Amino acid sequence: MIHYYVSFHNPLTFYLQVQLQLAVPAEATEPLELQLPAWRPGRYELQNFGQKIQRVEAFDADSDAALPLQKLTKDRWQIDGAAGRTVRVQYNFYAHQMDAGGSWLDETQLYLNGIQCFMYAEGRRSEPCQLHLALPKGWQIACGMQEVEKHVLAAASFDQLVDSPLIASPTLQHAEYEAGGLPFHVWVQGSEARPNWPVIVRDFKAFSEEQLRLFGGFPAPDYHFLNQILPYKHYHGVEHLNSTVVTLGPAELLMTEALYKEFLGVSCHELFHVWNIKAIRPAEMQPYDYTRENYFRTCFVAEGITTYYGEYLLARAQVRSARQYFDELNTVLRKHYDDHGRYNLSVADASMDLWLDGYKPGVPDRKVSVYHKGALVALLLDLHIRQRHNHQRSLDDVMRRLWQEFGQTGIGYTEEDYRRIVEDVAGEDLSWYFDGHIYGTQELETPLDEALRTVGCALMVQASGSASEGLFGFRTVVKNERTEVTDIYPDSPAARSLTVDDQIVAVNGRRVDMNLQTLLSTGQPVYDISVFRQDRLLTVSLQAEPGRRFWDKITVDKRPDATPAEQAGFRQWLNQAF
Structure with a gap:
């Protein structure tokens, strides 16, 4: 068992005191090497968490004698003479990043993403761990890990430990519901938040059940929505093994239509990730290598399909109206067509470039978004399969196959696996789709418009008013x-x-x-x-050029001339009246 201890002396400094304690076998012949992750799953860029670490020291836990410690790289340390000893490593961690992938300490709460601050012993990531939290009296913990003793959390491995964020506070609000026979927990931290629990539970239960029906099983025994509802404007979400963290604000607007819409969208999106990226994982990430980039070309599956389903399933579960869904789809269309990088980089290559500049604007017209184009090519594929098989098959079948073949078995999937399953479900060669829209930069307007027409809709083009x-x-x-x-x-x-x-x-x-x-x-x-x-x-x-327009507004809407068959297709696709 490897033990981690977290405490704090003065929350106004934002510094946590972290200790790692483990026994080193007497027969060990190599020095003990400790590694701090350089990135976190869910954001595919190096973040170099070593920047937040202060004053690393190593001791013999029994005698308190200092052990020789040498820093090997920006985030790796070596301890000599550790064989046969119980080693204690201690350092300070600066917890002052309030977003869904960060950590935060103040006098009101401890919010911790362990991926940022916990080191692992090389070769021992699979060993069980315990996290001991020194918390003030009256504080409770919201976390996907099991609390085995008062303020002691257990993880089966380092990977589970750092994929289980927590919020500890005396003011946590909580509601619980059941979906598919499993417990789901909604936690809210934020004194300004006034959640309408009956409405939240009703809507969360509806989209949770819709996702469970789609996949037919769940990767975890329970699930926790950890929500930081902030007093200022914010929006972010990150997926984990059996939980998500959402940071959202301003808190007083939580139940207004605009912000509640965002709350539902990010929550449905992150829950879908429990299957699609946490369980159904690319082969390149089996297992994660926390020390460097984990390049993979299928982020259009991991993030693009999830972006599509995150909004679409809210409509299919009748949590949102068709008009509300189209509003969100139109936002995706606007963001996609605003950027001319779509002519210069494929969505598969953009998956690789997440590690380069995927989370910042970058230079003009260079890249395409795996989230936005990924969602549009997922919509195109879903409607194409539905049209070909009269809605008896869909993208749902692709996701179920991925879950059965890879998510349930723990085997990573490849690009070839994904294409094989898609073409098997579609019952045809889809070179036009993969060569043109996944590995190429062909325009999407024509095929997407044709696909939408099969469900009584179309792409509408409107000149810019500017x-x-x-x-x-x-x-x-x-x-x-x-x-x-x-x-x-x-x-x-x-x-x-x-x-x-x-x-x-x-x-x-x-x-x-x-x-x-x-x-x-x-x-x-x-x-x-x-x-x-x-x-x-x-x-x-x-000088204007007659006959040319720029930055047209492209949206989706229902067609007034839709046939009865197309209207029936709309109902089968969206589970709503035309």
């Missing part, structure tokens, strides 16, 4: 009363005259002051644009 966007192909933002260019549509009139970061000061001699769109809407053949570029004043010309 002159700078629609006529000339550039976007601006006002910063400190300065109008700055932020985005330029490739091969547009703006692309031949303007550059990102230009400050626009005048149009045809008229000062720009919150009136740019008006000044560009006078119908003149040519506009003279005065800009500061690198603090030099320039005048450039902009």
Whole structure:
């Protein structure tokens, strides 16, 4: 048994005191090496948690004698002379990151993601662990691990330990419901939060049961929604073995339509991840290597399909209306079509590039989102299979097969496995889909529109209402009363005259002051644009090109001419009246 101890002296410093204690066999011939993870599952980028560690020391736990400790890399340490001893390693950890993948300490709570702060002994990740928490009187714990003694949590392995975040507090709110015969727990931390528990339990139970019906089984004996409801605007969620952390705010708006919609969406999404990435895991991550990038090309499955189902299943469970679902789908469409990186990078290659720049804007027009395009190609695939088999087969069957062949067996799936199952369910070769839309950059509008028409819907195209966007192909933002260019549509009139970061000061001699769109809407053949570029004043010309539009708004809606068969398809797909 390996023991971890967490305590804190002064929460105002945000520093936790962490200890790791383990017995080293007398016959050990190699020095003891300890490794701190460099990234966390659920966010595929190196985060180098060693930056948060202070003052690492090693001792013989029986005699308190110091042991020689050497740092080998940014997050790896070696202890000599450990054979035959019980070793205690202690250090401080800075818990001051309030998001769904972080850790936080203050006088009101301890919120801990162990992946950030717990080291493991090389070669001993599979050993059982216990986590001992020194907490003030009256504090309770919300966590997916079992509490075997007062404030002592047990994990079967290091992997389970660091995939089981916790919140400890005297003010936790809690509700419980049952779905599929299993207990589900909803925890809320945040003194400003006023959850409407009957509504939350009703809706969470509905989407939980819908997911359980889809898969026909669950990877864990229970599940915990750990919610940090914050007094300021925030939105984030991270999946775990049998829990999720959601950070959301502002707290006083939790039960309003806008924020409650986000609460439902992220919760349904993260629950789906219990199957799709925690149990159904790419072969490249069996097991996780916490020390470096774990490259995989199937994040369009792990995140894209989950993004699709996270919103879609809320409608299918009748937690949301079809109109509310389309609102969310239209947001995905807008984000996808806003970025011209979709012409330059496939969604499979974008899966690899998560480790490079997947969580920041990056340079213009370079990449595509595995979340947004991944959700759209999942929708396309689902509707195609449904149309081909008259809704007797769907993407549901693909996910069930993945669960049965890989999730239940613990075997990692490959790209080839995924394609094999998809084509088997579809009953046809899908080279057009994989070559064009997964490994290629072919446009999605035509096949997606054709697929939506089979369920009485279509892609609707509307011109942008902004002159700078629609006529000339550039976007601006006002910063400190300065109008700055932020985005330029490739091969547009703006692309031949303007550059990102230009400050626009005048149009045809008229000062720009919150009136740019008006000044560009006078119908003149040519506009003279005065800009500061690198603090030099320039005048450039902009000329609209007849017949060309930029940044059209693309949305999904029902077709008024939908046939009875298409309306029936809509009902079978969305489980709602047309």
